[in-house]
Amino acid sequence: MNTNAVAKLLGVSPSTIQRWVKHANLNMNRNELGHFIFRDEDIEVMKKIQEQINNGVLLQDIAAAAKKQRQATIKKEIQPDYEKLLNKMKDLEAQIERKADEIVSYQLLQHRREIEDLNDKIKTLSERIEILEEQNTNSASVDLVAAATDETHFYKKLKKKNIFSSLFGF
Numbered sequence: 001m002n003t004n005a006v007a008k009l010l011g012v013s014p015s016t017i018q019r020w021v022k023h024a025n026l027n028m029n030r031n032e033l034g035h036f037i038f039r040d041e042d043i044e045v046m047k048k049i050q051e052q053i054n055n056g057v058l059l060q061d062i063a064a065a066a067k068k069q070r071q072a073t074i075k076k077e078i079q080p081d082y083e084k085l086l087n088k089m090k091d092l093e094a095q096i097e098r099k100a101d102e103i104v105s106y107q108l109l110q111h112r113r114e115i116e117d118l119n120d121k122i123k124t125l126s127e128r129i130e131i132l133e134e135q136n137t138n139s140a141s142v143d144l145v146a147a148a149t150d151e152t153h154f155y156k157k158l159k160k161k162n163i164f165s166s167l168f169g170f
Contacts, residue, residue, distance in 0.1 A: 001038045009043065010050055020049050023059045 007014040021028055021036060026045065029037045038046070053059060 001043065003036050003038070006038045006043060006046060010046060012050070017046065020046065020059065024049055 001009070003014045003017050007017045010017070018036070020026070026042070028042060029039070031037050049059075
């Protein structure tokens with residue numbers, strides 16, 4: 001039990017318990033934080049001290065009912081479990097690598113989609129260019145035919161004109 005629990009059990013304050021331990025020179029065990037640890041036999045000693053004080057004995061006159069060697073608790077240095085930490089770090093690194101792989105895979109898929117879209121647009125534009133070139137070629141051949149027809153028509157007119165001019169003297 002700790003000091004507060006013993007104080008409640010005996011109906012006194014925790015500082016009274018601490019004072020009794022100090023003045024009666026009781027050898028108490030302490031935990032790693034320096035707080036008193038009370039065992040059953042320690043609680044019995046505290047009850048006897050309380051009984052003596054209630055009977056009018058002064059605290060300075062009370063001899064410890066049971067003297068025992070004081071045992072200090074040595075503060076243990078907490079050493080981290082390096083193997084556990086290394087395993088945790090490996091797990092975290094593996095998670096990071098998986099996440100990075102997922103991100104890279106996602107980005108690759110996005111780039112692939114963009115490239116496919118661009119290829120489709122290039123294909124569509126190539127088809128449109130071919131159609132326009134065919135129309136332009138057909139239009140040019142029609143123009144050539146029209147130009148040739150116009151030229152032959154012009155020569156025929158010119159010949160007719162020459163014949164009329166030679167006949168009528170224009």
